[in-house]
Amino acid sequence: MASDSENNNSTQPHNSTQSYSLKPIGVVHSCFKEKFAIPRQPALAPAAKGEVEFYPPYNDPMAIEGLEDVSHLWLSFIFHQAMPKDDEVRLRVRPPRLGGNKKIGVFATRATHRPNPLGLSVVKLDGVKNGRLQISGIDLLDGTPIVDIKPYVPYADALPHAINAIASDRPVLSLIEFEPDVLIAVAEHEKRLEQPVKELIEQMLAQDPKPAYQKPDPERIYGVKIWDLDVKWRYQKEGLLTIMSVSLA
Structure with missing residues (x-):
């Protein structure tokens, strides 16, 4: 006999219009005060520093126990200055990597204009000061809302044989x-x-x-x-x- 949970899952219809809400757990205080000139990927500017300030109840030290054993973090955040307009749909975008005048599918890029304004960056954790995470190598605008933090796991997150022909090499430096x-x-x-x-x-x-x-x-x-x-x-x-x-x- 199937369990109650299995029965419940099988009878609930899929609702493609269902919406979800996200509540920021904190905010980034960044060296970058405007979008222009922010590195287009994390880690391209190791000297770019900032900190994560937590909102209650996540400003409790218990929430970051164990991070002393972690060197890098994944930050899930909101592109708060690239919020989509009501009913706006962008299936293709112009990524800077391709010169900014060639369109490709939105899901083939990391463009800020997304179906949902969510971003993901890996940053270096330099330490904790006054309950705030000190981070570097960031590509985050000052005031960026943080919705989640996860530790970087080298054996799972670093894939040396991965391929991305669109962005196979670092940019040529000036x-x-x-x-x-x-x-x-x-x-x-x-x-x-x-x-x-x-x-x-x-x-x-x-x-x-x-x-x-x-x-x-x-x-x-x-x-x-x-x-x-x-x-x-x-x-x-x-x-x-x-x-x-x-x-x-």
């Missing part, structure tokens, strides 16, 4: 130069913030954040905010950027 007086300012900001400002700028902008289909314009000055700083740069040519200024925002 060369970054600093004006001499900018290096002096950067050193002062590093001391004040106790953060690797120069290293982050190099790692972040070496990925060339402008859309791949855009040609570099030597006359145009680009900018982005990290921590409490405005970073300005100019393209001397394709593959060569010069940092013009780093100042308080």
Whole structure:
């Protein structure tokens, strides 16, 4: 005889319109204050740092017991600045990896515009301070809601023979130069913030954040905010950027 649970499962119809709700367990405080120039994948900028602040009741130390034995974490989060509009459907998107002007199926990409605005990133766990997780190698915007955290399991999560022909190699890195007086300012900001400002700028902008289909314009000055700083740069040519200024925002 079948169990009650089996009977119940077999009689419940599938409801394709059923909705589910997610409640954030915490929030990311990130060095990235705007979407532009955030690395397109985690771990591309190891100097990119942040922390996870937990909301009650998950701010209890019991919730993170055991993480002292873990080096990396999976963060499940919400793309809170890419929420789909009502009834919006995107079957194809333009991933930056393909130049930003070629469409492919949404499920073949990691684009932020998704049927449900959920993201997944693996980050390095540097420690715990005042109940907050100190993380690095992030690709997360400041204020990103976190909905779940799981430990990275190397034997299960690292698949060395996996194939993705769309993104088979790391991006070709650009060369970054600093004006001499900018290096002096950067050193002062590093001391004040106790953060690797120069290293982050190099790692972040070496990925060339402008859309791949855009040609570099030597006359145009680009900018982005990290921590409490405005970073300005100019393209001397394709593959060569010069940092013009780093100042308080």
